[in-house]
Amino acid sequence: QLRSALASRVTIEQAKGFLRERLDVEVDQAFAILRTYARRRKEHLTEVAHRLVNERELRPALLSALSELVR
Numbered sequence: 001q002l003r004s005a006l007a008s009r010v011t012i013e014q015a016k017g018f019l020r021e022r023l024d025v026e027v028d029q030a031f032a033i034l035r036t037y038a039r040r041r042k043e044h045l046t047e048v049a050h051r052l053v054n055e056r057e058l059r060p061a062l063l064s065a066l067s068e069l070v071r
Helices: 002-023 027-040 045-054 059-067
Strands: none
Touching: 002 027, 002 045, 002 059, 027 045, 027 059, 045 059
């Protein structure tokens, strides 16, 4: 269970870094964007982060939806 939690945390950190670079936002804002997106769609934050980091074919659409949450 601890390994799973650590792996999830790594994925979330990677997604935050990706958003920071692509959307030119601070790390805290990147996390808020991920969290807001996940909550609005009733998804787990880890699943959203996983799709962003690991599923290249879904990335453009997901990045577009996430960019709409930039304030």
